[in-house]
Amino acid sequence: xxxxxxxxxVFNQGTINEKIALDRVQxxxxxxxxxxxxxxxxxGKSTLMNAIAGTFLPDQxxxxxxxxxxxxxxxxxxxxxxxxxxQDPMSGTAASMTIEENLxxxxxxxxxxxxxxxxxxxxxxxxxxxxxxxxxxxxxxxxTKVRLxxxxxxxxxxxxMATLKKPRLLLLDEHTAALDxxxxxxxxxxxxxxxxxxHLTTLMITHNLEQAxxxxxxxxxxxxxxxxxxxxxxxxxxxxxxxxxxMFEKASGVHMNNDRMILASTF
Amino acid sequence: xxxxxxxxTLEQGLMYAIMVLGVYxxxxxxxxxxxxxxxxxxxxxxxAAILIYNGTNPWLATAIxxxxxxxxxxxxxxxxxxxxxxxxxxxxxxxxxxxxxxLRVMGRANVSLLKARTIFTDFKNLPGMHTYGVLVLAFLTxxxxxVLLYLFLKTELGLAMRATGDNELMIRSLGVNTNGMxxxxxxxxxxxxxxxxxFVAQNQQFADAGMGIGMIVAGLxxxxxxxxxxxxxxxxxxxIAVICGGIIYRIIIAIALQxxxxxxxxxMITAFIVIIALAAPNMKFKVSALSSAARGKETNYAxxx
Numbered sequence: 001x002x003x004x005x006x007x008x009x010v011f012n013q014g015t016i017n018e019k020i021a022l023d024r025v026q027x028x029x030x031x032x033x034x035x036x037x038x039x040x041x042x043x044g045k046s047t048l049m050n051a052i053a054g055t056f057l058p059d060q061x062x063x064x065x066x067x068x069x070x071x072x073x074x075x076x077x078x079x080x081x082x083x084x085x086x087q088d089p090m091s092g093t094a095a096s097m098t099i100e101e102n103l104x105x106x107x108x109x110x111x112x113x114x115x116x117x118x119x120x121x122x123x124x125x126x127x128x129x130x131x132x133x134x135x136x137x138x139x140x141x142x143x144t145k146v147r148l149x150x151x152x153x154x155x156x157x158x159x160x161m162a163t164l165k166k167p168r169l170l171l172l173d174e175h176t177a178a179l180d181x182x183x184x185x186x187x188x189x190x191x192x193x194x195x196x197x198x199h200l201t202t203l204m205i206t207h208n209l210e211q212a213x214x215x216x217x218x219x220x221x222x223x224x225x226x227x228x229x230x231x232x233x234x235x236x237x238x239x240x241x242x243x244x245x246x247m248f249e250k251a252s253g254v255h256m257n258n259d260r261m262i263l264a265s266t267f
Numbered sequence: 268x269x270x271x272x273x274x275x276t277l278e279q280g281l282m283y284a285i286m287v288l289g290v291y292x293x294x295x296x297x298x299x300x301x302x303x304x305x306x307x308x309x310x311x312x313x314x315a316a317i318l319i320y321n322g323t324n325p326w327l328a329t330a331i332x333x334x335x336x337x338x339x340x341x342x343x344x345x346x347x348x349x350x351x352x353x354x355x356x357x358x359x360x361x362x363x364x365x366x367x368x369x370l371r372v373m374g375r376a377n378v379s380l381l382k383a384r385t386i387f388t389d390f391k392n393l394p395g396m397h398t399y400g401v402l403v404l405a406f407l408t409x410x411x412x413x414v415l416l417y418l419f420l421k422t423e424l425g426l427a428m429r430a431t432g433d434n435e436l437m438i439r440s441l442g443v444n445t446n447g448m449x450x451x452x453x454x455x456x457x458x459x460x461x462x463x464x465x466f467v468a469q470n471q472q473f474a475d476a477g478m479g480i481g482m483i484v485a486g487l488x489x490x491x492x493x494x495x496x497x498x499x500x501x502x503x504x505x506x507i508a509v510i511c512g513g514i515i516y517r518i519i520i521a522i523a524l525q526x527x528x529x530x531x532x533x534x535m536i537t538a539f540i541v542i543i544a545l546a547a548p549n550m551k552f553k554v555s556a557l558s559s560a561a562r563g564k565e566t567n568y569a570x571x572x
Contacts, residue, residue: 053440079442086436094433097426105426110442113423161441 001201002029002052002169007061009047009225021047022058023225029169034195034202034216038209038248044225045205049171052203054078066168080110083167085158085175092158095147099138099157102146103127106161130160134190152183156190163194170195172204176211188215209241221248274402276521277514281405282466283489284513288412289459290486291509296420297452298432299347302358302483304460306365307339309479311461313369316378316474325386329465336461339365340453348446369476377475385469401470408466412459413506420502428452460486481534488537489516491544516540 004027011019021044029035037045051058052065054075063071065081086092093102104118104127124142131139134156138149146154155175162170172191176184192215195202206212212219219236221229221244229247231239286308293301311332318328339361346357370376391400419425430438431448439445460482468474493512499505516537523536 076439076442076444079440084440091434092437094430094437096433097429101426101429104423105430105438105441108423108441113427113443115419115422115424118421118423118426 001031001033001066002027002203003062003064004028004048004052005062005064007048007051007058007063009051009056009058013059020225022051022061024061025225025227027220027227029201029203031201032199033218034200035204035218035220036212036216037203037205037220037222038207038212039222043222045222046173047225048222049084049173049203049205052169053082053084053171081168082171083109083162083165083169084171085155085162085173087174087177089151089155089158089178092161093146093154096145098143098145099131099149100124100127100142102157102161103130103164106164109165109167130164134160150183152179152187155179155183155187159187159190159194163198163200166198166200168201170200170202172202174205174207177207191215209244213239213241213244219244223248272521272525274399276517278401278405278470279467280514280517281402281409282463282470283485283517284409284463284510285412285466286460286463286482287486287489287493287509287513287516288409288416288506289456289463290483291490291506292416292452292456292459294487294490295505296429296432297449297456299354299449299453300358301340301343301453301456302355303339303343303361303365303453303457304358304483304486305479305481306362306369307336307457307460307479308464308467308482309369309474309476310339310365310372311336311464312468312474312478313372313378313464313476314461315465316380316468317373319380319383319385319469320378325384325389325469329386329462329469332465333458333462336464337454337458339461340455340457341450343457344446344450344453348449366476373474373476377473380469380472380474383472385472386466387469405466405470409510413510417503417506424451481537484534484537484541485516488540488544489513491541492516492519495544495547 004025007022007025007027008020009022011017011021019042023044025044025048027048037048039045050056052063054070054073054077057072061071062069065078068081070078070081084092094105097105100119100123104123107123127142128139131142136153136156138144138153138157146157149157155178159175175191176187179187188211191202191204194200202216204216206215213236217236218230218232219239220227220231286304290301290304293299314335315325315328315332318331319325323331342364343357343361346352346360347354352360387401387404390404391397393400396403420429427438427443428448428451430441431443431445431452435445438448464474464479467478489512490509491512492515493508493510494505496515497504497508497511499508519540520533520536523533524530528536
């Protein structure tokens with residue numbers, strides 16, 4: 001499904017601030033894989049995701065999605081294949097537009113925008129159905145401006161928007177990190193049910209070790225721009241959080257001192 | 268019979284409202300402070316005036332003025348999207364360049380259209396249009412443009428343009444080329460501004476190289492006045508607010524002139540209107556804090572009874 005081959009990205013090359021963000025990363029995802037990605041700050045998780053989404057071009061290597069080399073494609077042309085949910089609930093929706101307007105834009109993801117009436121009754125009906133499934137009472141508020149929704153509601157809406165038109169690859173960049181624990185759990189449950197139902201290939205960054213092991217079928221650990229651990233199958237089932245933490249320290253040769261990660265793991 | 272001054276003010280207000288629609292498109296929809304307006308307003312007036320002066324059909328001249336404005340906006344958009352020049356600076360650069368272009372277009376500092384055939388003289392010749400011909404034509408134009416813009420902003424393309432101004436990252440990730448949207452928006456916006464310039468020039472029967480100076484601030488003042496007085500709860504209402512803002516602004520100007528202020532003072536008045544409008548949210552906060560404190564006292568008093 002997704003193959004990342006020898007992907008390298010260096011920021012501020014040739015300066016004192018040179019930073020190898022991605023160091024010859026190799027990765028292959030099978031269709032339907034739900035992969036969680038962990039690693040300390042600056043490990044390259046988000047850089048990897050941005051490279052796949054096309055936020056910047058890599059210095060070396062190739063990204064092949066669904067048999068198509070997308071390495072050099074600008075981000076808006078990858079939209080047909082890839083959809084994303086960001087950490088910030090504000091960044092996935094257009095605040096000054098209504099819920100139905102946001103949804104119809106998401107439904108047209110990757111299609112050319114034409115000079116024709118955007119919203120039709122038939123689509124409104126299906127939006128109402130989809131929103132009912134979120135269980136947030138948004139189905140009766142199609143013409144409400146998104147600005148008036150809470151962070152959790154906006155993130156749930158963003159998730160719905162990302163999956164309304166089935167993507168080949170779903171990228172989730174710590175999409176529950178900015179939410180309160182209860183809302184985060186709800187959004188995560190929604191994520192699991194929608195990816196399972198539509199059999200989506202998913203890459204999810206998380207800082208929560210428990211979440212990383214509980215969700216999905218495979219876990220990657222990154223450090224210094226490399227994937228240092230790739231857990232799947234029985235290895236993953238037998239893995240405990242503490243052992244994962246130990247393995248991280250051993251593999252990276254660095255004592256685990258990322259407050260956020262330790263705090264997250266105590267949940 | 269309305270007094271002539273009231274009719275004149277209304278006519279002007281309707282014509283300038285076309286420009287305000289253009290400013291709304293960039294400033295609010297695209298979130299792009301576009302100073303090209305100062306140059307493209309004159310460009311529209313100059314293009315229409317010189318074409319009419321040389322005997323072109325005035326309706327055709329007006330259409331060409333619109334197209335010229337679109338070109339001006341496209342140039343600004345090109346500077347911004349292609350060379351990553353900031354919105355403010357790319358507008359200033361185009362505006363400056365357009366000053367020379369406008370003088371070239373006219374061949375001198377101003378062109379008089381006295382006794383020339385314009386869209387207004389044509390329209391006045393229609394039966395029953397003699398007295399209020401200018402008013403009716405200006406009203407019909409703004410009405411049609413307002414409806415067209417409303418419809419456009421509800422299309423797939425229009426939604427993508429609105430989202431570009433609202434959340435560029437998001438709409439890019441949904442597969443929209445936001446640079447294309449900005450180019451289109453700037454072109455349409457400056458087309459409208461130039462159309463407004465061509466109407467104003469034909470109505471006042473001359474075009475002048477300086478007729479666009481201060482136009483962006485006048486546009487912003489109108490926009491803000493309309494939004495505050497009429498409201499922006501939905502798109503249709505906002506568009507009505509924008510158009511009414513343009514008219515109300517002209518009425519304020521007319522009143523200021525009637526009160527004895529000179530035409531040279533107008534730019535200062537306009538600037539003050541915008542300053543007040545922009546400062547109002549801050550002041551409102553203070554006023555409401557004061558008044559709620561006052562209310563608090565009242566309730567305390569009521570409770571103590």
